[in-house]
Amino acid sequence: MEAVAASLERGEADLAVVRPDVSLPTNGLTVAILREEALIVLFPTVQKLTSFAALKGKTLATIGRGEGDEQAIRTTLAFYDASEQVRILRADEARISEALSDGRVVTVAYVATPGSVEA
Numbered sequence: 001m002e003a004v005a006a007s008l009e010r011g012e013a014d015l016a017v018v019r020p021d022v023s024l025p026t027n028g029l030t031v032a033i034l035r036e037e038a039l040i041v042l043f044p045t046v047q048k049l050t051s052f053a054a055l056k057g058k059t060l061a062t063i064g065r066g067e068g069d070e071q072a073i074r075t076t077l078a079f080y081d082a083s084e085q086v087r088i089l090r091a092d093e094a095r096i097s098e099a100l101s102d103g104r105v106v107t108v109a110y111v112a113t114p115g116s117v118e119a
Contacts, residue, residue: 052080061091061105069111
């Protein structure tokens with residue numbers, strides 16, 4: 001994604017599909033939003049976490065489809081001044097319950113379109 005945005009900035013492309021949370025070209029304009037997604041964060045009740053700031057020093061699991069998903073999570077954590085203090089563990093969807101149960105992670109975050117099968 002970053003390479004595509006860079007090619008638009010250099011004038012090597014007239015049109016590019018980019019994720020603004022990964023790299024937004026300074027000379028690009030939005031023509032269409034191709035898909036709207038949401039960051040979904042699951043806080044198990046046993047953890048008693050009430051905010052993103054409460055994640056400082058803890059590990060968050062993500063079921064990522066690519067670097068853009070992790071960047072969206074980091075951007076959200078940065079908004080709450082927690083980005084550098086939260087470890088992100090890419091986890092296999094089938095092992096999320098195990099990681100939560102044994103304490104390796106305290107929460108799960110992923111990017112999906114609300115109402116979709118993935119969500």
